Amino acid sequence: MEELINKIKSRLALSSEAEEFLYSISKVKTLPKGEVLIRQGQVVKRTFFVTSGCLRSYCIDKNGREHTLLFAIKNWWISDYIAIHTDELATLTVECLTESNIIEFNAKELDGIHARFPEFESYQRHNLERHVVSLHKRILNQLQLSAPERYDLFLKQYPDIEQYTRNYHIASYLGITQQSLSRIRVEKVKK
Amino acid sequence: MEELINKIKSRLALSSEAEEFLYSISKVKTLPKGEVLIRQGQVVKRTFFVTSGCLRSYCIDKNGREHTLLFAIKNWWISDYIAIHTDELATLTVECLTESNIIEFNAKELDGIHARFPEFESYQRHNLERHVVSLHKRILNQLQLSAPERYDLFLKQYPDIEQYTRNYHIASYLGITQQSLSRIRVEKVKK
DNA sequence: TAGATTTCTTACCATAGGGTAATTTCTACT
DNA sequence: AGTAGAAATTACCCTATGGTAAGAAATCTA
Numbered sequence: 001m002e003e004l005i006n007k008i009k010s011r012l013a014l015s016s017e018a019e020e021f022l023y024s025i026s027k028v029k030t031l032p033k034g035e036v037l038i039r040q041g042q043v044v045k046r047t048f049f050v051t052s053g054c055l056r057s058y059c060i061d062k063n064g065r066e067h068t069l070l071f072a073i074k075n076w077w078i079s080d081y082i083a084i085h086t087d088e089l090a091t092l093t094v095e096c097l098t099e100s101n102i103i104e105f106n107a108k109e110l111d112g113i114h115a116r117f118p119e120f121e122s123y124q125r126h127n128l129e130r131h132v133v134s135l136h137k138r139i140l141n142q143l144q145l146s147a148p149e150r151y152d153l154f155l156k157q158y159p160d161i162e163q164y165t166r167n168y169h170i171a172s173y174l175g176i177t178q179q180s181l182s183r184i185r186v187e188k189v190k191k
Numbered sequence: 192m193e194e195l196i197n198k199i200k201s202r203l204a205l206s207s208e209a210e211e212f213l214y215s216i217s218k219v220k221t222l223p224k225g226e227v228l229i230r231q232g233q234v235v236k237r238t239f240f241v242t243s244g245c246l247r248s249y250c251i252d253k254n255g256r257e258h259t260l261l262f263a264i265k266n267w268w269i270s271d272y273i274a275i276h277t278d279e280l281a282t283l284t285v286e287c288l289t290e291s292n293i294i295e296f297n298a299k300e301l302d303g304i305h306a307r308f309p310e311f312e313s314y315q316r317h318n319l320e321r322h323v324v325s326l327h328k329r330i331l332n333q334l335q336l337s338a339p340e341r342y343d344l345f346l347k348q349y350p351d352i353e354q355y356t357r358n359y360h361i362a363s364y365l366g367i368t369q370q371s372l373s374r375i376r377v378e379k380v381k382k
Numbered sequence: 383t384a385g386a387t388t389t390c391t392t393a394c395c396a397t398a399g400g401g402t403a404a405t406t407t408c409t410a411c412t
Numbered sequence: 413a414g415t416a417g418a419a420a421t422t423a424c425c426c427t428a429t430g431g432t433a434a435g436a437a438a439t440c441t442a
Contacts, residue, residue: 124316172334
């Protein structure tokens with residue numbers, strides 16, 4: 001929990017009341033590899049802050065193929081924000097790729113922090129702005145880069161993530177098959 | 192300008208001071224088709240609210256190909272938010288696809304509205320949350336749908352936009368070439 | 383540590399979509 | 413309305429990536 005508090009304090013003068021509130025609605029948990037926190041089709045109420053390990057969110061399409069939206073490691077948040085903000089059932093599944101330590105919140109309760117402690121509004125707005133920027137960049141990269149270029153960029157942007165993931169997780173993030181990624185990796189070594 | 196004020200009022204009790212502030216920093220303009228408001232590589236200071244017509248933002252890759260990030264019609268905002276929020280030069284170009292009426296703001300000045308009128312924080316946070324959801328959905332659709340499926344979805348989601356755009360604009364939004372889109376359209380008619 | 387399971391690699395062929403270029407159609411301007 | 417330019421279509425072949433399947437390697441589990 002200190003990780004989250006410190007992260008917030010680095011950007012915000014966190015009052016002791018607000019800190020107390022955060023503690024009161026949080027649950028610190030250690031989760032085994034393979035644990036599923038949110039399952040596609042079910043109701044989503046929770047959001048998670050990762051303090052160690054690695055999780056991913058993905059959807060399964062009508063042909064049974066997986067498509068990864070996000071990997072989350074230390075100091076990242078993960079949930080199904082499509083479901084949370086549209087009040088629909090989960091389109092995503094969130095699972096632990098390794099044993100992980102997380103802090104769990106009820107998303108509605110956590111959202112209440114903005115009404116109680118308005119200084120969080122600005123903090124959260126900045127977080128969302130940065131997230132929007134990263135999503136814009138990802139869309140543009142997906143449109144303009146080849147699969148090998150996307151893989152290179154992925155390794156540069158997320159050098160820590162490969163240790164936690166299977167190749168098919170990365171392939172499903174890049175929008176290619178595991179076999180294609182395997183070929184790309186071979187070509188990279190040749191050079 | 193009334194369009195923007197009304198849009199805000201539908202979600203927020205807009206004080207007359209805040210309304211006055213918005214007027215004081217806005218410039219209402221009519222722009223001809225083809226006008227470029229932001230050019231890739233230049234400094235970005237402005238953001239635009241569309242009241243009529245259609246604009247798009249796109250980047251040009253190292254091979255000279257265009258990739259459309261966004262179409263904006265009535266009641267949408269458009270700018271290069273990557274540049275604005277990272278203080279970098281524009282990665283995007285923003286142009287008018289038709290003669291358009293827009294309201295122009297200096298992005299920094301507009302951002303100042305949050306400090307002066309904190310009630311905008313929550314409003315803007317909700318806007319950003321909804322934008323994040325739509326970007327998540329777009330990424331997932333790009334990963335899991337075929338080109339014809341993406342085109343069908345585009346027509347469903349943005350039925351009004353096709354009247355303003357050239358086919359190659361849409362193709363560059365979907366991540367395919369104009370020729371492929373042409374083939375897809377032929378196949379659709381056959382069915 | 384052996385066996386079971388999962389993942390990765392490789393090879394084969396299949397296919398969606400790309401590149402170029404010629405032709406037709408549309409659009410904008412005078 | 414006529415013309416020039418832009419956009420769309422079509423056809424050709426090409427390439428990147430997909431699908432299936434088999435074997436190899438890695439990982440998990442008892």
